[in-house]
Amino acid sequence: MLPLAVLLQTAPQHGPPPSNAVAQSAIAELRSPYCPGLMLEVCPSPQAELLRDSIRDLAAAGETKDEIVAWMLDRHGEEWRAIPRRSGVGLWAWIVPPLALLGAGAWLARRGSRLRRTAPPPVTPGEISPADQARLDAELRELERIG
Amino acid sequence: MTGIGEVALWIALLVSAWGMAMAFVGGRVDRGDLVLAGERSILAVFGLLVVSSGAIIAAFLGNEYRYNYVAGYSNRELSVFYKVTGLWAGQTGSLVFWALLLALFSSLVVLQNRQRNREFMPYVAGTLLGVLLFFLVVIVAASNPFKLLDFTPLDGRGLNPQLQNYWMTIHPPTLYLGFTAFTIPFAFAVSALLSGRLDTRWITTTRRWTLLAWFFLTNGIIFGMMWAYVELGWGGWWFWDPVENASVLPWLTGTAFLHSVMIQEKRGMLKMWNVLLILGTFLLSIFATFLTRSGLIESVHSFAQNLTIAWIFLGFLSFLILLSAGLVWWRRDRLQSDNQLESFVSREAAFIGNNLLFIGAMFAILWGTMFPLISEGITGQKISVGPPFFDRVNVPIGLLLLALLGIGPVIAWRKATARNLRRNLAVPVGVSLTVGAILWVTGVRHVYALLTFALGAFVLATIVTEFWKGTRARARIEGENAALALVHMVQRNRRRYGGYIVHVGLVVGFMGFAGKAFYVERQAAIRPGESIEVRSPFGHGYRLTYQDMSAYPATNMTKLIASVRVERDGVRVGTLTAEKRSYRQREEVASEVGIRRAWNEDLYLILAGIDNPNGVLDGTNRQPLATFRVLVNPLVPWIWAGGFIMAVGTLIALWSTSEPGRRGPPAQARQPAASRPRRPELVEA
Structure with missing residues (x-):
């Protein structure tokens, strides 16, 4: 771990130089119209290369990331946006997974609390439930096996 | 030979239907002879599928282009290695391969359990034969590898260039081994539900199978990443492509299952959850195959698309979902926990948290993968969901899982x-x-x-x-x-x-x-003698000098190869080559990247473009301008x-000595004799 720290310390935090950062962030949000299923940043098609060049030119001319993305989508269509919008229908893409996770977590926590409240009282000395007996037997077998 | 292959498929279909009926009826009326007939049917189906698969390979090796499948995925120039692996190169053959692997594993289960787990075996055999029957129906009705063309072409179309790679020959079979091996614990779970024996025995009995399935699925996914890394020439290994996502869904539920069964084994808890997890894992395996084969969602893996098969798979998937839900509902009383959660600060709670996160990740990936279809179906507006979405949703979940990875075991x-x-x-x-x-x-x-x-x-x-x-x-x-x-x-x-x-x-x-x-990227168009310099995150300075461009005609392609001298920190460390390959038969161009590997980083060279490549081929352009993309990918070897x-x-872990039935008295000795279907030989003995 320590060598890793030493080695990484000299690293720039991201690959592209700052002058290219706007273009790179715009390209990273777009799918390629020329490679089915691929992002624009990795599409090997020559047309995609031209499109990336155009985006770099726009960035060099001072356009912002959002303006560049809007420019590309105006020409090629909204379906090439790789990240759903955080409004309208696209909002559902973002909110459903965390809501489901939180909902499931809350349900589990509630159920766990209820189970703990309804847990059977501890057995008195001398008594042992069949479930505990089975567990005890299993544990003893395991202990014996481990030796 | 090939004629025998098709006949073998038809006989396998009939035998699996007959065997399934025998096994289920035998289990229902407690007739050991019928159960035995079902089990022997599995062995017969395996033998028949070996014959059928052998016939497909023979057709590839014999250049029998009268068959649609062979003509579509082979040609005379293809090497013998890729002709043999042609069995799983396309959809048709890969379905036969799926069935073959399932029949192999099913046969192993039958042989393994001749004297053990007899109370489970009727329904296990019936379920396995049912799944085999489904695949055989699909193969025979909608995807017959022995379908003849109207004429016999002189040569085939050849194999997709991207599939002509070592990792691609090993990635699909390994993945299929994982998918099919998960059918075994699924079958035992169905059997446990049908027979009502819902203690931990079905779990302990299938522990090795579950681990084996997980082993293959994990390796299959990693092999796929390796293939993408070396073959697709993007510099990455995972792109959240729908088909990649589909393969990781059963891995996530399978991993959750591997952890949650420990709670059932130790504390008698989560019985219903474990049944649901393994049923879900198998359903997701079928879903993955459906997504790969249907082409319903745009994917870089859309090597094969067949909507007829997609609908058949969807029908089977729906049937399985209903069946699974019905069985769990029917047995819900027997799936209650023996013990309760005593504290949120316990290993059980940590494992439940881990399961929640695995299922959360699975749901997020499934949701993101299907969202374009869902949004288009509901609103008519197709919304694309790309890698940035999956990264943003899953990275926090992955980090929480990493934390639990440390907490859970201690x-x-x-x-x-x-x-x-x-x-x-x-x-x-x-x-x-x-x-x-x-x-x-x-x-x-x-x-x-x-x-x-x-x-x-x-x-x-x-x-x-x-x-x-x-x-x-x-x-x-x-x-x-x-x-x-x-x-x-x-x-x-x-x-x-x-x-x-x-x-x-x-x-x-x-x-x-x-x-x-921390990756670093540079791109430049240079002529021979010129260099690109790049500084790695680990502080090394790389200088890549373009030396020359050569043209090589190979058996089924023409290669344009750029040689690039590599210096690290001023010291020459070798030469990298990056290629553009032009495949004659399929008229496709593919890139081959050059990779210099070290323990901590890869130097990754892509030949992005060549100015006037025809000039290189005919010798008029000896010093072509070439565009190179250079990446330094830190920690990829890790x-x-x-x-x-x-x-x-x-x-x-697979080598575990703790499998029940290997030590101590046979498990069935603890069951009342009357409740066990008996094998005829045992009765006679």
Whole structure:
């Protein structure tokens, strides 16, 4: 771990130089119209290369990331946006997974609390439930096996 | 030979239908002879599928282009190696291959359980034959590998260039081995539900199968990443493509299952959850095959698309969902937990948290994958969901899982005390904070990468502590030296320590993923003699000098190869080549990248473009301008190393000596004799 720290310390935090950062962030949000299923940043098609060049030119001319993305989508269509919008229908893409996770977590926590409240009282000395007996037997077998 | 192959398929279909009926009826009316007939049907179907698969391979090797499948995926120039692997190169053959592997595993189950688990076997055999029957119906009705063309072409179309790669020959079979092996615990779960024997026996009986399935699926996914990395020429290994996503869905539920069964085994809890998990894992395996084969969602893996098959798969999937839900509902009373959760600060709670996160990740990936279809179906507006979405949703879940990876193994069962937590977690937390602080001080500011390294250190520290404590205790008790004590300790509890080694592999892999945050990229168009310079995140200065461009005609393609001299920190370290390949038969162009590997980073060279390539071929353009894309990918080798460590850990766990039925009295001896379907030979004996 320590060598890793030493080695990484000299690293720039991201690959592209700052002058290219706007273009790179715009390209990273777009799918390629020329490679089915691929992002624009990795599409090997020559047309995609031209499109990336155009985006770099726009960035060099001072356009912002959002303006560049809007420019590309105006020409090629909204379906090439790789990240759903955080409004309208696209909002559902973002909110459903965390809501489901939180909902499931809350349900589990509630159920766990209820189970703990309804847990059977501890057995008195001398008594042992069949479930505990089975567990005890299993544990003893395991202990014996481990030796 | 090929005629026999088709006949074998038809006979296999009839035998599987007959055998399925015999097995289910035999189980229902307690007739051992009928059950035996069902089991023997599995062996027969396997033999028939071997014949059929052999016939397909023979057709490839014999260049029999009258068959649509052979003509579509082979040509005369294709090497023998790729002709043999043509069995799974296309959809038609891969379905036969799926069925063959399932028949193989099913036969092993039958042979393994001739004397054991007799009470499960009728419905296990029936279920396995049912799944085999489905695949055989699909093959015969909609995807027959022996379908003839109206004419016999002189040559075939050849294999997709991207599939002509070593990893691609090994990636699909490994993935299929994982998918099909998960059918075995699925069949035992269905059998447990049908027979009402819902204690832990179906889980302990299938433990090795589950691990084996997980082993293959994990390796299949990693092989696919390796293929993408070396073949697709993007410089990446995972792109959240729908088909990639589909393969990881059953992996996530399968991993959750591997953990949650421990709670059922130890505490008698989560019975219904475990049944649901394994049913879901199998359903997701079928879903993955459906998504790969349907082409319903745009994917770079859309090598084969067939909507007829897609609808058949969807129908089967719907049937399975209804069947599974119905069975679980029917047996819900027998799926109640024996024990209750006693504390949220316990190993059970940590495992439940881990399951929640695995299922959360699965749902998020499934949701993101299907969202374009869902949004288009409901609103008519197709919304694309790309890699940035999956990264943003899944990275936090992955980090939480990493934290639980460290907490779960060291926290006490039932209820952990503050003392237990302090004793087990103090050192790992200290190590984690120290690593995080060092990385911060040395300038690492990428939050997710920083957290990954810190949490990774936490997990590694817990595992090292566990090994150290166990070794020390054993050395003291047995009077052994440390090395011997370590070996004996692992041997005595391979499942536990194998699991720890898997965790180490996962941590190493996660750190490899985090390396992506530091990648460096340069692109330039240069002429021979000119150079591109790039500085790696580890501080090395690379100079890549374009030397020359050569044209080579090969058997089924023409290669344009750029040679690039590589210097690191001013010292020549070798030459990289990057290629453009033009495949004659398919009229396709593919790239071959050059990779210089080191323990900590890969130098990755892509030949992005060549000015006037025809001039290179005819010799008029000897000094072509070429565009190169150079990447330095830090820690990528760690991903492969992590995968290797995970494989080793899984094999150690698979070697477990704790499988029931191998020690102690046979399990069926504890069951009333009248309730067990008997084999005829046993009755006669």
